[in-house]
Amino acid sequence: MDNVVEITALSKAYTQGHEQILVLEELDFYIAKGEFVAIVGPSGSGKSTFLNIVGLLDDVYSGEVRLFGRRVEDLTEREKAVLRLENIGFVFQFDSLLPEFTVQENIEMPARVLGREKGGKAPELLKRFGLEEIACKFPMEISGGEKQRAALLRALRNSPALLIADEPTGNLDRHNSAVVLDDLRRAAGLGTAVLMVTHNEDAARRADRALHMDGGKLTGGAG
Ligand SMILES: Nc1ncnc2c1ncn2[C@@H]1O[C@H](COP(=O)(O)OP(=O)(O)OP(=O)(O)O)[C@@H](O)[C@H]1O
Ligand SMILES: [Mg+2]
Known part of the structure; x- marks a missing residue:
């Protein structure tokens, strides 16, 4: 199977004073190419902690994490940084567009970081997602929903194999x-594996699979 992420027996604990607090407990997880998976769970259940590990932002855990067929524990810091930049896109609840750049320039930012400014992928993305009208606007000139959509296109700029979205609709109205x-x-239809955390059950229903995080355990999820 074409799995972008494969995780086995993932556990993580935080130390508080003399106590070890287990936040993730023996999780198994996978997500396939082009699949849209949602994780729902109460506040404090470990969702963001989990995403940080999957997104190579945290390497303090036990268990095995495989990304794009490679065992993450075997990679150097540099290899992980490259893997993250080239293959993983992030979207969060609050937008993080740079105010002094236009939408189009913001979307091109991840390519600049990789020294790949040429290619003009932003116009194509804006067109594909029906956002051409805001290409030349600055973040302060667009709505909250549009900002979030622009941030999403920026995350997709380098055609990541994996998109990690932590509460991407948490700050938005229904529409x-x-x-x-x-x-x-x-x-997801374009081939990116989309992993989304949400508090919203309706949002979770829009995914191919919804998993529940509770007490550090991940359950459920028939397709
Ligand atoms: N750096 C840290 N040090 C100690 N404990 C932490 C740290 N980060 C998170 N925690 C604890 O780990 C648990 C899980 O936190 P996490 O942020 O993953 O929850 P969450 O499911 O994303 O919650 P929310 O829905 O509110 O975003 C919480 O009990 C939190 O207090
Ligand atoms: Mg969180």
């Missing part, structure tokens, strides 16, 4: 949430 969920589905 804009639906639009962003459509965008995420479209991204």
Whole structure:
């Protein structure tokens, strides 16, 4: 199977004083190419902790994490950084567009970081997602929903194999949430594996599979 992420027996604990607090407990997980998976769970259940590990932002855990067929524990810091830049896109609840750049320039930013400014992928993405009208606007000139959509296109700029979205609709009204969920589905249709955390059961239903995080355990999820 064409799995982008494969995780076996993942556990993570935080130390508080003399106590070890187990946040993730023996999780198994996978996501395939082009699949849209949602994780739902109460606040504090470990969702962001999990995403940070999958996104190579945290390497303190036990268990095995495989990304794009490679065992993450065997990689150097540099290899992980490259893997992250080239293959993983991130979207968060609050937008993080750079205010002094236009939408199009913001979307090109991940390519600049990789020294790949040429290619003009932003116009194509804006067109594909129906956002051409805001290409030349600055973040302060567009709505919250549009900002979130622009941030999503920026995350997709380098055609990542994996998109990690932590509460991407958490700050949006119903209509804009639906639009962003459509965008995420479209991204999956283009071949990106989309891993989304949400508090919203309706949003989770839009995914191919919804998993539940509770007490550090991940359950459920028939397709
Ligand atoms: N750096 C840290 N040090 C100690 N404990 C932490 C740290 N980060 C998170 N935790 C604890 O780990 C648990 C899981 O946190 P996490 O942020 O993963 O939850 P979450 O499911 O994303 O919650 P939310 O829905 O509110 O975003 C919480 O109990 C939190 O207090
Ligand atoms: Mg969180």
